[in-house]
Amino acid sequence: MAADIAPAFxxxxxxxxxLLLCVSTSIGLYFACRGGRQRTTEEYLMADRSLQSFPVAMSLLASFMSAITILGIPAEVYKNGTMWWWFALSHVTxxxxxxxxxxxxxxxxxxxxVNAYLELRFNRVARLCGTVIFYIHKCLYLGTVVYAPCLALSTVTGMSFEGCVLLVVVICTFYTTIGGLKAVVWTDVFQMSVALIGFIAILIKGSIDHGGFTNIWRINQDGGRIEFWNFSPDPRVRHTFWGISFGGTFIWLFIDAINQYQVQRYLACKSLNTAKWALYLYGIGLVLVTTLPCLAAVVIYAYYHKCDPKSAGRISRDDEIMAYLVIDIFRGLPGLPGLxxxxxxxxALSTMSSGLNSLAALTGEDIVKAIWPNISEKRYNLVNKVTVVAFGIFIAGMAFIADALGKIVQTVMSFTGILGGPMLGVFGLGLFTTRANSMGTSIGFATSVIFGLWLSIGSLMYPATRRALxxxxxxxxxxDMINSTFTTWSSMYTETTMTPSAEPTMEDEGPRSGxxxxxxxxxxxxxxxxxxxxxxxxxxxSIIKDWKYPENKEVVDPRLVVPISDAFSWCIVLLPAKWRQKLGFDDNKTKDQESAVDAKYHEIAMSDGKDLNLT
Known part of the structure; x- marks a missing residue:
């Protein structure tokens, strides 16, 4: 490797x-001037519910592939082997x-x-809990997503970091504000294509330099990096087939099934079948998006299996390895560092634009309409656009202070991730049982959150050690030493990334008890x-509450409960009818129940400005 590998544009x-910024802005301008010109809430937030499968699938993929995905997953696989690849299976599940x-x-x-379901099924408090959790998660995450690539650009171009943040936030907020969900989706399609081309360029260059991908794979096998068959039942083992394929499914369900920025886009499809095909294509794409970073990690090891950059002191953290590789192998090749x-x-742009649009939707539906239920369509649409701008400014502020917060941001993001399991449990209680009530669900949610916080704090104070490859x-x-400019950038960047490789990598101290x-x-x-x-x-x-206070038993309409027997008939149908009824899997309802809940539906529907279809 060359003596001086200075990053420069x-x-x-x-x-x-x-060109990337211009195309993204042009797409926003196009949809701002086309059709209804984003004058209605239905067009602005839901694209008139007219989207097709392919652009929605690409948009969903673009939100998944953040700068942390591009830089973090290759570092994880380079350091710890290819077990991560099994996440592709949990994505599909x-x-x-x-x-x-x-x-x-x-x-x-x-x-x-999506939180409106919680109000329909339980109460408004449950809906607001979902909104607050989404706010915390998205605002912190988006600030970090903007911070990382801006710091990279300021280093390789000489542009000030502050100017870079303003440039990205202004452009992203601009096309999201004027173009609505249609602009978000179609810019995501373009931006996702660019991100994929970047990975493909790395794979092609690595294969050329090593005489084919077969040789790259052999080098990784010799180095013990190729691992797929760890079936250990021990849940303390960091990556096993069971932990990733089964436990990982719950991680992605929080994102795919109940997260506003994902749900909002597939609900904007023109029909249920179109939405289903969008998710099928998204699932196929997730396998590709999981595979490409893993293949990039295999290429990284082929380059540095005899000289690990971190061990040699050229980088300070594992997460810097991807950027180091690009600067190294693409030196002297015009355009590829820029790519x-x-x-x-x-x-970063695709993730931020999707986040801004979903934050506006959640704010308008869950907060604004609760305060002003009779707000006019024109004013409500204006409020949504102002909300996008406000959150854009706030996220810019989060990017500015990300370096100062450093590990605090990483810790807070870890805590918000802990909230995904409890929220998934709340939706599960509402969707899959008729026994769950508001009080019982609140107790379950609070218990799970407290347990999760205790677990996360304990794991931070007493981190597990593991044997690194x-x-x-x-x-x-x-x-071979890289210049100090890259080291400065990379050390600043990795302070705010949250990847699994942040765990200690000391020699294994053996099993711990208690x-x-x-x-x-x-x-x-x-x-x-x-x-x-x-x-x-x-x-x-919930069962105890109904038993102790039968006079206050909540009326639950099975129309808001998913008939699990339809999806899992091979399992539920084997139970006796009496057991299914006691467990809350029956679909029987009385006219009194329908009448009582219809009044509640109508009240909530009118406050949300729509007529909910419950037939």
């Missing part, structure tokens, strides 16, 4: 990056469950805010455990 690199159980209900209700930076920015420095030379052993639980099981706690405690608490 040439003319072609600048052209590629500017999550999509299948979403299409079978969650999507039909949400699409039937014609919701804009990589454009890929990071494409991922071996890395070598026998091939390193002093002349509470310390429990803190060793793999992160892949967090959502599964917390969802199970929320549902089991909530279900039991």
């Amino acid at each position: 040439g003319v072609v690199d600048y052209i590629l990056f500017i 999550s999509v299948w469950i979403t299409v079978s159980l969650f999507m039909p209900m949400f699409y039937k209700l014609k919701l804009v805010s 990589f930076v454009s890929s990071c920015f494409s991922a 071996p890395l070598s420095t026998e091939g390193c030379e002093e002349s 509470v310390l052993g429990f803190y060793s639980l793999s992160y892949t099981w967090y959502s599964c455990v917390l969802c199970t706690i929320a549902m089991s405690v909530g279900y039991v608490a």
Whole structure:
């Protein structure tokens, strides 16, 4: 490797990056001037519910592929082997469950805010809890997503970091504000294509330099990086087939099934079948999006199996390895460094635009209409656009202070991830049982959140150690040292990334007992455990409440409950009818029940400005 691998943009690199921003802005302007010109809420937030499968699938994929995905997953696989690849299976399982159980209900209700279901099924407090959790998660996450690529661009171009943040936030907020959901979806299609091209360029260059991908794979096999068959039943083992394929499904269900920025887009499809095909295509694309970073990691190891950059002191954190590779192998090739930076920015722009639009939808539906239920269509649409701008400014502020917050941001983001399991449990209680009531669900949710916070704090205070795969420095030379400019950027960037590779990598100290052993639980099981706690405690608490106070028993319309027997008939149908009824899986309802709940539906529907279809 060359003695000086300084990151720098040439003319072609600048052209590629500017072209990316111009195309994204042009798409926003196009949809601002086309059709209804985003004058109605239905067009602005839901694209008139007229979207086709392919652009929605690409938009969903673009939201998944953030700058953290591009930089974090390759580092994880390079450091710890290819077990991560099994997440592709959990993605597919999550999509299948979403299409079978969650999507039909949400699409039937014609919701804009997915949390409106919680008010229909339980009460307004449950709806606001979902809104607050989404706010915390999205605002912190989007601030980090903007921060990372902006710091990269300021380093390779000499542009000030503050100017870069303003540039990205202004452009993204601009086309999201004027173009609505249609602009978000179609810019995502373009930006997703750019991000994929960046990965493909790395794979092609790596294959050329090593005489084919077969040689790359052999090098990884010799280095012990190729691992797929860890079937250990121990939940403390960080990555196993069971932990990733089963536990990982719960992680992605929180994102695919009940997260506003995903649900909003597939509900904007023109029909239920179109929405289903969008998710099927999304599932196929997730396999590709999971595979490409893993293949990039295999290429990284082929380059550095004899001289690990971190061990040699050229980078300070594992997450810096992807950017280091690009700067190294693409030096002297005009346009390719710009392509990589454009890929990071494409991922950041797509994630941010989707987040801004979903934040506006949630604010309008869950808060604004609760305060002003009779707000006019014109004023409400204006409020939505102002909300996008306001959140854009707030996220810019989060990007500015991300470096100062550093590890605090990482910690807070970890806590928001812990909330995914409890929220999934709340939706599960509402969708899959008729026994769950508001009080019981609240108890289950609170118990799960408290347990999750205790678990996460304990794992941070007493982190588990694990045995890292071996890395070598026998091939390193002093002349290989990268310049300090890259090291400064990368160390600043990785302070705010949250990837699994952030866990300690010391030599394994052996199994731990008692509470310390429990803190060793793999992160892949967090959502599964917390969802199970929320549902089991909530279900039991609901039964106890109805038994103790039968006069206050809530009326539940089975039209808001998913008939699990339809999706899992091979399992539920085997139970006796009496057991199914006691467990709350029956669909029987009385006319009094229908009459009582219809009044509630009408009240909530009118406050949301729509007529909910419950037939």
